[in-house]
Amino acid sequence: MKRFRMLALPYSVWMVILVVFPLLIMVALAFLDIQGLDFSTATFTFSNFKATFDKTYFEVFLRSMGYAFITTIICIVIGYPIAYIISKLKPTVSFIVLLLFILPMWTNMLLRIQSLNMLLLPEGFMKNVFGISINLSGSTFSVILAMVVVYLPFMIFPIYSVLEKQDPLLIEASQDLGASEFKTFRKVTLPLSLKGVASGVIMVFLPAATSFTIPEIMSRGKLVLIGTIIEQKFKSGSNYGTGSLMSLFLIAFIFIAIFISNKLDKEGATLI
Amino acid sequence: MMIKISTRKKLKQVSAVLKAFFVILVLVILYLPILYIIIQSVNADGTGNTFGGITFRWYSELFGDPELMDAIVNTLSIAFISTAASTILGTIFAIGINSLDRKRKQRLIFLNNVPIINADIVTGVFLMLVFLTFGRLIGINYPLGYITMLIAHIFFSIPYVILSVLPKLNEMDPNLYDAALDLGSKPSEAVMKIIVPTIRPGIITGMLIAFTMSIDDFIISYFTTGGGVANFSIWLYTNRKATRFHALPKAYAYNTVIMVLTLAILIIYNIIQRRKVVKN
Numbered sequence: 001m002k003r004f005r006m007l008a009l010p011y012s013v014w015m016v017i018l019v020v021f022p023l024l025i026m027v028a029l030a031f032l033d034i035q036g037l038d039f040s041t042a043t044f045t046f047s048n049f050k051a052t053f054d055k056t057y058f059e060v061f062l063r064s065m066g067y068a069f070i071t072t073i074i075c076i077v078i079g080y081p082i083a084y085i086i087s088k089l090k091p092t093v094s095f096i097v098l099l100l101f102i103l104p105m106w107t108n109m110l111l112r113i114q115s116l117n118m119l120l121l122p123e124g125f126m127k128n129v130f131g132i133s134i135n136l137s138g139s140t141f142s143v144i145l146a147m148v149v150v151y152l153p154f155m156i157f158p159i160y161s162v163l164e165k166q167d168p169l170l171i172e173a174s175q176d177l178g179a180s181e182f183k184t185f186r187k188v189t190l191p192l193s194l195k196g197v198a199s200g201v202i203m204v205f206l207p208a209a210t211s212f213t214i215p216e217i218m219s220r221g222k223l224v225l226i227g228t229i230i231e232q233k234f235k236s237g238s239n240y241g242t243g244s245l246m247s248l249f250l251i252a253f254i255f256i257a258i259f260i261s262n263k264l265d266k267e268g269a270t271l272i
Numbered sequence: 273m274m275i276k277i278s279t280r281k282k283l284k285q286v287s288a289v290l291k292a293f294f295v296i297l298v299l300v301i302l303y304l305p306i307l308y309i310i311i312q313s314v315n316a317d318g319t320g321n322t323f324g325g326i327t328f329r330w331y332s333e334l335f336g337d338p339e340l341m342d343a344i345v346n347t348l349s350i351a352f353i354s355t356a357a358s359t360i361l362g363t364i365f366a367i368g369i370n371s372l373d374r375k376r377k378q379r380l381i382f383l384n385n386v387p388i389i390n391a392d393i394v395t396g397v398f399l400m401l402v403f404l405t406f407g408r409l410i411g412i413n414y415p416l417g418y419i420t421m422l423i424a425h426i427f428f429s430i431p432y433v434i435l436s437v438l439p440k441l442n443e444m445d446p447n448l449y450d451a452a453l454d455l456g457s458k459p460s461e462a463v464m465k466i467i468v469p470t471i472r473p474g475i476i477t478g479m480l481i482a483f484t485m486s487i488d489d490f491i492i493s494y495f496t497t498g499g500g501v502a503n504f505s506i507w508l509y510t511n512r513k514a515t516r517f518h519a520l521p522k523a524y525a526y527n528t529v530i531m532v533l534t535l536a537i538l539i540i541y542n543i544i545q546r547r548k549v550v551k552n
Contacts, residue, residue: 003459007368008380011361011430015383018427022398025405037404078298085291097295104302106534107309110490110505111527114512114520115305115312118320125308128322149302202389210391213490213509227393234397235495247394258389262382 023251029244036238048241057229057246064226068209071147072155075204076197078148079155083196084189086156087163098160101153113146113217120145143218147208154207155200162196163189195264202257210250226250306531313524320520330518330525340522343507346418350503351486354425359479361426362433367467369434370441381438384431396495399424403496416498424496425486432485433478440474441467487530 030049034042082101086094104112118124120142122135136142166189174184208214212227226246233243313331317324335341369380387395400416403423407415444467452462468475490505497506504526511519 004367004371007364008372008376009368011365011368012380012383014427015380015386018399018402019383019386022401025401026398029401037401037408081291082295082298085295100299101302103535104306105484105488107306107531108505108508108523108527109488110508110512111309111523112305114508115308119304119308124321125312125323149305152298152302206389206391210393212393217512227391230393230397234400240401243397247397250391251394254390254394258382258385261389262385 026244026248026251029240030248032241034241036240045241048245051242052245052249060224060229061226061249063224064209067143067147067215067225068205070144071151071208072201072205074144074148075152075155075200079152079200080159080197083156083159083163086160087166101156105153109150110213110217113150113214116146116149117142117217117220138218138220138222140219140223143215143223146214146218147211150214151204151208154203158199158203159193159196162193166192198264199261202261206254206257309524310528310531312521313528315521318518318521319515330521331529333518334522334525337517337522339502340504340507340519340526343502343504344526346421346501347487347503347505350418350422350425351483354422354429354486355479355483357426358429358433358482359475362430362478362482363437363468363471363475365430366434366437366441366471367463370438384434387428388431388435392491393495395428396424396492399427399492400495414498416496417501418497421493421497421501421503424492425489428489428492429482429485432481433475436478436481437471437474440471444470 031044031046032039032042033045033047086097089097117137119126120134120137120139121127122133122137127133136145170188170192171184174188175181179187209225210227210230212225212231215223215225215228230243230247230250233239233246311323312320314326314328315323316327316329334344369377369384372380390398399420403415403420407413448466448470449462452466453459457465488505489503490509493503494506494509497503502510504523508519508523511517511523
């Protein structure tokens with residue numbers, strides 16, 4: 001099979017062009033005073049650092065981490081028991097329940113967020129048709145709720161895939177040796193499933209911290225998170241210098257996550 | 273002793289009920305927005321504030337909105353082309369990666385994981401910067417549009433195909449391929465008849481993930497397109513507040529159609545798979 005080695009070469013080239021190259025552009029942009037990508041009039045500067053290390057941006061950064069942290073904790077608290085329950089079901093039943101958790105992902109994510117927002121309106125469909133006025137639209141709660149609804153499956157799947165592969169003989173052995181059901185869970189099942197939890201944390205925390213659609217729609221334009229700022233720098237405006245420096249900070253965090261995930265799971269089996 | 277056993281049995285029953293209740297409660301919350309979408313797609317009240325009876329008006333009006341139709345055609349064509357391209361390329365690359373020595377293999381798998389774990393917004397900005405820079409190099413000032421969005425979708429789909437195919441290649445006996453060559457088949461024949469059938473489940477999983485990611489994508493598309501070329505998500509994001517054109521009811525209708533179609537395809541695929549199992 002060695003003869004296939006050359007098939008990997010075009011992929012290396014492709015990944016260098018689309019992953020490594022833009023990273024280098026970003027590093028360059030972070031030190032430039034530049035309009036768009038017009039390198040001809042660009043000048044070397046440290047002003048992007050001054051703009052980035054601003055108190056308001058620091059607050060935005062902390063706020064994004066806070067929202068992502070709360071969302072991740074809720075996803076673990078709900079997602080772990082669900083993954084555990086599914087893994088204990090009969091194979092045919094567990095397949096159906098698992099499918100029920102996958103199906104919502106085939107509905108457009110933006111539309112799901114939008115609909116969730118509509119459901120929480122004080123004078124909307126829920127009030128007029130069912131007489132239930134929820135009045136949570138635009139609140140912090142509604143932002144977290146949307147994040148949990150959208151990202152929960154990404155916590156359930158990696159945990160489930162680890163639990164499902166666990167050797168049932170280990171649990172039997174633990175019980176034979178006199179451990180109670182709870183002790184078996186704490187000493188055997190839980191430690192062995194932490195790999196899945198770590199994957200789930202990465203798959204929930206990063207998108208939650210960097211989303212700009214969920215805060216925009218659910219807070220009705222009030223909440224600004226780090227994704228909102230990057231979107232403003234690159235898409236609505238063209239302040240690529242400051243935008244690049246901020247993205248580089250985010251990328252530093254993301255690469256730590258990729259390293260951790262790579263250490264835990266060399267083949268990336270829990271990522272899909 | 274008898275009492276103890278019966279209380280234990282009861283406890284088990286109670287815990288089973290509690291577990292089922294918990295799972296169903298979470299599912300209800302996950303499905304509430306979807307239920308809302310389906311109901312609103314047939315709601316005669318276009319504002320969606322009350323229920324005005326059942327209508328199929330939004331389904332037929334889908335076709336009368338050229339901007340929305342463009343977005344839908346873009347979404348579907350990009351989903352199909354990028355799925356086909358990333359499935360073929362991803363499988364070829366996976367075969368290549370699998371035959372590398374351990375160190376190089378791990379290095380490339382690491383690079384392969386970057387787009388999967390990376391925040392969508394960063395991937396979007398990355399691709400935008402590459403497209404703008406290359407555009408400048410070949411003299412196009414604003415290269416963003418359909419083609420760049422398509423390349424972006426192929427880019428973020430390939431890693432999922434590779435991740436689904438690699439474990440199947442790992443399980444495969446490498447001697448099978450050599451045996452086919454020894455018995456006189458051409459390398460291309462050996463690939464198609466030995467390797468591809470063995471890794472087919474991985475290819476299909478990768479293909480399904482690629483399609484799901486592409487048809488739903490907003491952020492990466494948003495950064496890599498331009499010049500008025502939109503997909504459905506981008507169209508929805510820009511028009512979500514435009515009540516005049518009944519943008520939302522039409523969006524609900526489109527989404528319901530896609531949901532029913534994917535569900536139908538999934539069911540048919542499963543029936544075919546089951547028949548095959550029974551036959552064999």
